[in-house]
Amino acid sequence: MKFMRQWPWPLRWGVRALALVMVVVLVATGWFVWTVRKAFPTYDGQIKMPGLVGEVTVHRDSYGIPQIYADSPEDLFRAQGYVTAQDRFWEMDFRRHITAGRLSELFGEATLDTDKVTRTLGWRKTAEAELPLLEPETRQLLEAYAAGVNTWLKDNPDTAQQSLEYSVLGFQRTGYRPEEWTAVDSVAWLKAMAWDLRSNIEEELGRAIADAKLPTERVDQLYPGYDFRRMPTIVTGGEVTDGSFTGGGTRAKTDDAAQAPARALTSVLEAIRVMPDDLGNGDAELGSNSWVISGERSTTGKPLLANDPHLSAQMPSVWYQTGLHCRTVTDACPYDVTGFTFSGLPGVVIGHNHKVAWGFTNLAPDVSDLYLEKTTATTAEYKGVQEPLQIRTEKIEVAGGKPVELTVRATRHGPIISDVMSDAEAAAPGGEAVALRWTALDPGKTADAIFQMNRATDWTTFRAAASSFEVPAQNLVYADVEGNIGYQSPGRIPIRTEGDGTRPVPGWDGVHEWDGFLPFEELPTVLNPDSGYIVTANNAVIGDSYEPLLTKDWAYGYRAQRIDDLVRNGGRLDAAAMGEIQMDGRQGFAPILVPHLLRLGAGVKGIELLRTWDYSQPVDSAPAAFFNAVWRQLLLRTFNDELPEGARPDGGDRWFEVVRTLLDRPADPYWDDAATANATEQRDDILLRALREASAELVERLGADPSGWRWGELHTLTLTNESFGTSGITPIEKIFNRGPIEVGGGKSVVNAAGWDAQEGYEVKTVPSLRLVADLADLDASRYINLTGSSGHAFSPYYWDQTKLWARGDTIPWPFTAKAVEKSAEHTLTFKP
Template sequence: MRVFRWVLYGLAGVVLLAVLAGCGGYLYLRADTAPETDGELALEGLERPVEVEREPSGVVHVRAQSENDAYFALGVAHAQDRLWQMEFQRRVGAGRLSEVLGEATVEEDRFLRTVGFYRAAGSAYRTLPPESRAAVDAYVEGVNAYLETEPGLPVEFRLLGFEPEPWRAEDVLVWAKIMSLDLSANYEAELTRYRLLARGVGRERIETLLPPYPEDGPTVLREEDLRENSETPEAERSEAAARDLAPGRGEERLAEALLANRKSLPRSLEASNNWVVGGELTRSGEPLLADDPHLGLGVPSLWYLAHLQSPEQDAVGATLPGLPAVVIGRNDRIAWGVTNVGADVQDLYALEETPDGEGYVVDGEERRYATRTETIEVDGGESVEIEVRESDYGPVVSDVVDLGGDEETAPPLALRWTTLDEEDPTIEAFRRIGLARDWREFNEALESYVAPSQNFVYADVEGNIGYVAPGRFPLRAEGHTGLYPARGDGSQDWEGYVPAAEWPRVLNPERGYIVSANNRATPEGYPHDLALEWAEPYRAERIEERILAKSGDLTRRDTVAIQQDQTSLLFRDFRPVLERLGADRMPDGNAREWRERLLRWDGDADEGSEEAALFAAWYAELSRLAAEETGEPFWDEPRYLLRALREGDPNCEPATEEGCLAFAAEAFAAGLDRFEGDPPEWGEEHRATFTHPVLGETPLSRLTDREVAFGGDDSTVNVGPYDFRSFAMESGPSYRHIVDLGEPEESLFVHPMGQSGNPLSPRFDDLLEPWRTGEYLAMRTEGYEVESNLVLRPGD
C-alpha cells in the first residue's frame, strides 16, 4: 500500500534534531525503546503460559495452549515490534490523524470520517460469530496488557508528544477496511470515465483510450474448469442499454477534485502474483505454491512474519500488525496464497436532489438524508466540525470536496460499497483458514469472506491443488455496467450478490496448474461480471510460459527463479514498433546505435541493464500521446498506445500510422535526451523507496527511510512499477513465499525492511538486502535457531 506522506512540522522535530546533534542523541532515542524479548512477563487476561520465541531474523513463534491465548500473545508481539505502525493505522481508519499531526491531515480525516470506516468496523465486530469475536477480544487484551506494563514507547510517540490509548475491537477491524480501500479500484476508475465524459470524450472513444481486456488474454479459470464445477450456471447476458448520464463542466470539476483527494489516500495497485502447480508437473511429485502480493513499500513493512501454534492450529506465514490471523501462509495440512481479484464492488450513484437539498428522489419518491456530525480535533488548531449525509446508496462522498464559487454545480455522488455493509465477517474467514485441514474446510472458511475479494490458490499434503475467488460480488440491474457513475433514482440499483455456490472455483484442473496475476478471473461462459477491468495479462503469460518450460520437472529452485523473473513482456510488445521506426527516423548516430542495442536486448530488465533504462524512458514518453485529450500528463495504457502506433490515432499529427510513428521516433529521442544520450544502469534510476509515513518528509528521514536499486517494470513477474517523472518505485513485492508441499519445512518467505519498526533496532532493515537480491528465510515451524524466548504468564 502506498503509505501516506504528510509533512510533520512543529517544535518536537526541532527539539529532537537539537538532541541528535549532541553526544547524547543516540542514547535518547535508544533508551527504553527495545522490548524485552527474553525472560518472563506476567500479563492479565492470559489463561495459560505462552512461549514467544524469536529467530535471529526476528521471525516470531508463538506456542500457546489455546487458540485465543495464541492471539493474545500475537497482540503482545505485534505491539512490541510495531506499536507505532499499529497506532498510525488505527488513526487512519478512525480519521483521527489531525489530533496528532495537525492541519496537514484535516482533508484526509474528512474523507475517512465521511466514508465511515470506523463505524463500519464497529458494525462488523458486533455481528461477528462468537468464536471470531473472542479471537478479536483476545488480541485486543494482549495489546492492552502489554501497554499496561508501561513499555518504552517508539520514537514517534516521543516526537509527537502523546501516549497510545487502550485498544478497542474496532481498531483491529478498521485496518481490514482500509486495506479493502487500497484494493478496490473502481471508485477511481468511475471518476476517471466520468471526467472524460464531462470533457466531451464519447463513450466509444473512452473504450479506445481504456481498452477492455484482450479477448485472447489468459484467464485464471478456463472454460473446462466451468464444466468441472457443476454448480456454475450457464451465462445469461442482458443487452439492455444504460440510461446515460450526461455530465458537464460541474461534473468535471467534481471528478477532478475527488480524484485529487483520492491521491492523498491509499492507492490501488493492480499487481500481485500467485500460482500453484500440481505434483504431476513437479520433480518431487508434490505441489508447489507461490505468492507475492504487490502493495506499497513503506517503513516499516506492511507484513510481520509469525508462526502460531496451539492445539487448534499450527500456521506460519505473513500476519498484518493489528490483526489476529495468519493472512497468507501454510499450516501442517494446507497452504494458500492470495492476489487481488480487482472485483468491481464499488459504485458511485448520482443523486437527484430535492429542491431544498434535504433529500433525494428514488422511484419518484422523496427520501431524506440521514445526517451525523463528526468533529475532527486538530493539534495546534481549532477543531473542525463536519456534517455527513447518508443516503440509501451510502455516504455522500462528494461532500468531502469544496468546489467553491458559483459555477455550474454537479449532482451529489454517493458511494455504494460492500465493505460498508453492516455485516462483514471477513476476519472469521482468515481465522478459519488457519484452522482448515482440507479443501472442504478451506471452502467453508471462505463462506464468511466479504472484501476485498482475493484470488485464493490452494494446495494440501494430499496432493490437491485448487482455486476460489470469494467475496460479495454485486448483481447489478440491467444496463448498469459499473464502469460509470449510475443514476441514484432506483433504476440501476444492486439486486443482491453472486451466491457462494457460483463463485469462481476449481479443484485439480486437468492442466495441472493455476496462475493468477490480477488478470481476468473468469472465462467466456461464466454467468456473472465480477469486473470489466483487469490488469494487463503480461505477468500471467510469463508465469505460465515458465511453468510449461519446466513441465514435469519443476522444483522449488525453479519457482524462486519464476518469482524473481524480470523479463519485460511490455518490451516484447513494443519491440516491433522500434523495428518499424527504422534507423532513418533517428536524429543522429547515437540514437541509431541505441536503437540497435535495444533491438538486440532480450528484455531482461535487470537493475544493471542500460537498455531497460532507455526502454522505460521511451515508454514514459510514448505515454504522453493522449495528454491533451485526457488532461493527464501520462496515459499508461499499452494496448491503446500499440493500437495507435499500428493504425494511427487522432492524437497523432497527422492521425495516421505514419504520424504516430513520427511521434514514436520523437519519443525515443526525448527518452534518450533524458539521459543526455547515455542511459545509465536501470538500478541507478529505478530505486525502490521505503518512506516513513510521518518522518519521511522531515530531516529525520535519514534515520528512517531507505532506498535500493531494483529492476523490472510494471509487466515483469518480479514487478517494478515506477513513477514516469522520477522512476521511483513506491510499490512492489511486499511479501514473497514459496511453499513446497513435498518438504514443508524447506518452504520460503521474506518481506522487505525487517521485523522491527524501531529504526535503531538491528531488525529494522536487515531483510531489505535479502529481499532485493532474491534471498529468502526458511518458513519453519520447528528446527529453527532461537535467539530469544519470552514466557508470558497469567498475571494476578
C-alpha cells in the same frame, strides 16, 4: 591544559568553542541513542501476563520473527497481541487513527482532508457494526488479542518506551497518550485494505472525466476489453470439474450513463488523492501474482505454492510475520499456522498451517459504483420524489487548533463524496453530487474467514472459510499436504439491474440498482485441474461464457501469460525455480513496440541497445533504461495533450493494449499533437519524437555513453515511513526512511516494481512479500518481507530483509517445533 596558554588567544577560543560543540553533539548523540534504545523490546527472559491460563513461549530467529507456542487459543492470541505491540505499536496506533479519521489529533491541519474523507466513508462506523455479526469465537479471540496489546501498554506506560515516533511527535503535540486497543481497532484495518484494493473506482472515474472532453467512442479506445483469445483465464469453461457452479445468472447490460458533472467528479478525484499513499490511491499496479503446481509438476511429488502481493511500498512493510502454534493441535486448540499478517490484526492472512497453504491476489471485481445525484441541502431525488438525505455531523479534533465540524450527507446509494473537499454547494452547484456505493461500507464477516482459514485442514473446510471472505474479494489459491491444489473466487459481488459499472450512473431514476449479490456457490472455483497448475495474476477469472458480470476492468494478462509460459514449459519445478519465476522481469510489450522503434530510430543515440535486447529488466540493463524512457515519453506525447488529469496514462498493461491497437492505426487522432495547430502528426512522428526525447533525457541523467546507462539508476525505491517519512524535515525523514535502493523489474511484469509514467521512474508499488510454500516439507518453504519484522527505527530488524528482497533472495521458513527451536536466537516466556 597549561600548554593551551601558550597558543594565540584566537586559537585558544576556537579550540574551546570546538570542544563545547563536541560536548553538545556527544550529549545530543547520547540522548538520541538512549531514546532510540529505550523503545527496543525485550526478546529474552520472562514476563508476567495477567489473564493467561498457561505458559506461553515465543522463539525469535535471526530476523526477529516470532513463533508463539501456547496451550489454548485465548493464550495464543493474547500473546500475539503483546508480541506485535512490542514490534509495531506505533504503526498500529497510527493505522487506527487513519481508519477512524483521527489523524489530525496527532498531526494537526496537515491531515485534516484525509480525516474528512475517512469520516465521510465511515470506516470506523462500519467496523463497529461488523463486530456483533462475527462468530462468538472470533469476537473472543479479537478480545484476547486486544488484551495482550493492552498488557504491553501497561508494561510500557511511558510513550518514549513505546516507540521513537512518540518522542518525535512530542515536538509537535505534547501530552499525547495512546488509548487502549479494542477489537474494533483490529476489524477497522480490513476497511483500509479494502480501500487499497478497491477495484475500478479510478477507471470509472477516469472514463467519466475523459467523457467530458472526448467522444465516448474515443474514450472507449482507452479501455479495451480483455482479449480472451490471446491471454489466459484462471478457470476455463463454464462448468468446473467438481460441478460447484454452472455459470448461471444474467449479464448486466451496457448502459449509456448520464453525463457526469465535471466539477463534482474533480472533487471526487481530489478526495481520493488526499488519502495516504500507503493506501495505494488507486495505483493500477496494485495486484499480485500467485500460482500453485501439483506434485506431477514438482520435484518433490507434492504441491508448491507461490504468492507475491503487489502493494504500495512503505516503511515498515505492511506485512508482519508470525507463527501461531498450539503445542498440541486438538479440536479445542486447532491452530498451527505461520505466515504474514497485518499489525493490529490477529491470525495469519497469507501462509500455511500443518495441512494447507494459501495465497491471495486481488480478484478486483467491480464492487463499487458512482451515482450521480440530484440533491438539495437535505434531499435527493429518487423516482420523482424528494427523499430525505441521511445527515450526520462529525467532530474532528485538530492538534494545535480548534475542532472542525464536518457535515456528512448520504443518499440511499451511499455517502456523497463530492462534498468532502468543499462545502456541498461548491462541490455540486445546481444540486449535482456524486455518491459512492461500495460493498466495503456494508458490515460483513471477513474477520471470521481469517480464523477459519487458519484452522482449515482440507479443501472442504478451506472453501467454507472462503465463503466468509467478503471484502476485499480475492483470488484464493490452495494446496494441501495430501497433494490437492485448488482455486476459489470469494467475495460480495453485486448483481446490477442495469448498467455494467464502467461509468457513473443516475441515482434518481431507480433503474441502476443492486439486486443482491452473487451466491458463493456460483463463483468460479476449480480443484485439481488437468493442467496440474493454476495461475492468478489479476487477469480474467473465467471466459466470457460465464454469465454473471464480475468486472470489465481486469488486468490485461501480461503477467499471467508470462507465468503460465514459465510454469508450463519449465519441467519439474522446485522451490528455487518458483522463486526465480517471481523475479522474472521480461517486458511483455517490448516485442511489439521495439520493431517500430528500430525501424525509425537510425542515428538516435541508444537505439542499438534494443537490437539485441532480450527484454529483461535487471538493474544493470542499459536497454531496459532506454526502452522505459521511450515508453514514458511515448505516453506523455501521445495522450497528455488531449486527456485531462485523472485520465492520463500511468504506463501499465492497459496502455500496452491501447498502444498495441494504435500501432496498427498510424493516422489515428490520438497520434496528432493538439499543441501543434499547423501540423497533423501521425504514428511515426510521435514514435521518433519519443525516441529522441528519451535519448536526450538519458544523456542528461546517465551520461553520453549508452553502454553505461543502467535501469537501476532510474528505477529506485525509497522506503518511506508512513507517518514521518514525508514530514518535509530532512533530519526526521533520515531517521525513519531508508534508501534509495536500485530495483529491477518494472510495470506490469512478474517482478512488478511499478512506477507512474506521469511522475517518473521511481518505484511506487512492489511485491510486498514473496513466499513459496513446499507442501512436501513445510520447513523447506521460503519467504522474504519487504523490510523487516520491527517497526523501530535502528532496530537490527528494521530493514534487514530489504537488500535480500531487492536481489530476489529468500529466507528459510522454519515451521515444525524442532526447526523453530533450532533457529531460535531469542526466547521469551510469558507466565500467568
